[in-house]
Amino acid sequence: MKRLILTTLLVSGLAGVMAKGAFAQQDTVVKDTVIKKKAKYTINIGGGNLITKKTDSLDKAKKGRFVGGITFTRVDWGFSRLIDNGSFNLSPNNDFLDYKGGKTSTFSFDILQFGYRFNPNFKVYVAGGFDWTLIRLRKDITIAKNTNEFVYTDQSPVRFSKNRFSSSYVHIPLNFEFRTKENSHGKRFYLVLGPEVSFLLNGKIKQISAERGKEKQYDSYHFQSARYGGTVRFGYGGLGLFTKYYFNDMFTTEQQAGLKNMSFGVTFGLN
Numbered sequence: 001m002k003r004l005i006l007t008t009l010l011v012s013g014l015a016g017v018m019a020k021g022a023f024a025q026q027d028t029v030v031k032d033t034v035i036k037k038k039a040k041y042t043i044n045i046g047g048g049n050l051i052t053k054k055t056d057s058l059d060k061a062k063k064g065r066f067v068g069g070i071t072f073t074r075v076d077w078g079f080s081r082l083i084d085n086g087s088f089n090l091s092p093n094n095d096f097l098d099y100k101g102g103k104t105s106t107f108s109f110d111i112l113q114f115g116y117r118f119n120p121n122f123k124v125y126v127a128g129g130f131d132w133t134l135i136r137l138r139k140d141i142t143i144a145k146n147t148n149e150f151v152y153t154d155q156s157p158v159r160f161s162k163n164r165f166s167s168s169y170v171h172i173p174l175n176f177e178f179r180t181k182e183n184s185h186g187k188r189f190y191l192v193l194g195p196e197v198s199f200l201l202n203g204k205i206k207q208i209s210a211e212r213g214k215e216k217q218y219d220s221y222h223f224q225s226a227r228y229g230g231t232v233r234f235g236y237g238g239l240g241l242f243t244k245y246y247f248n249d250m251f252t253t254e255q256q257a258g259l260k261n262m263s264f265g266v267t268f269g270l271n
Helices: 002-037 058-062 092-097
Strands: 040-043 051-054 065-084 105-119 122-136 141-143 152-154 160-179 189-209 213-219 226-236 239-246 259-268
Touching: 065 092, 065 122, 065 239, 105 160, 141 189, 160 226
Parallel strands: none
Antiparallel strands: 040 051, 065 105, 065 259, 105 122, 122 160, 141 152, 160 189, 189 213, 189 226, 226 239, 239 259
């Protein structure tokens, strides 16, 4: 009788311990599930906000929400072209700006963006960043500073191995982003387009020659203090193509009326 009682108590105790362990394991699973549902913060460079809040909830992703913050994306690198009253050939007034097409380039990127995502496929946002246009002149000339019109001097017999005439702007684009659903590889197609306005930081001349070495000069050089244009980007994943066109004249001088700037190339980071 005593053995039966002891056996019964032992079985009951083991069952209690097993049940307690089972409940404890279940609590752990529930706890892990809760943790997975919590929002996580990640760092994303070259394809979104530097600090991005993510959530696993599909319902939240479908709802509209404000997005933005510090970013380093939409890095545009490519070629620039001057359009003289609708022609890629420069007129006599602008012949001194004759340039090497393969070495005349553009470079820009965004560092801030704020906007609203209406759904997983459409977003509108304002961004901010910097833009450079780098014109590699063919002729050995130096453009004068602080003048009312374009004045330049022929530097012959000095030969420049580099004679670069450039401008730098801070730009503020308003972008409309359309994107597809993620495919099996977790990537999307993107179409990003919209207007932008830019404000001049400075103009610059950089020259290198055997006779003078390296020289740099800074001035506005008659570049527009404010310019406006538009950009179109199309890409897949984090890589795409872009083209930009500026609607107002590149310079403020009357002799250069109708001379505009466009660029095209590769975009790194679309988000």
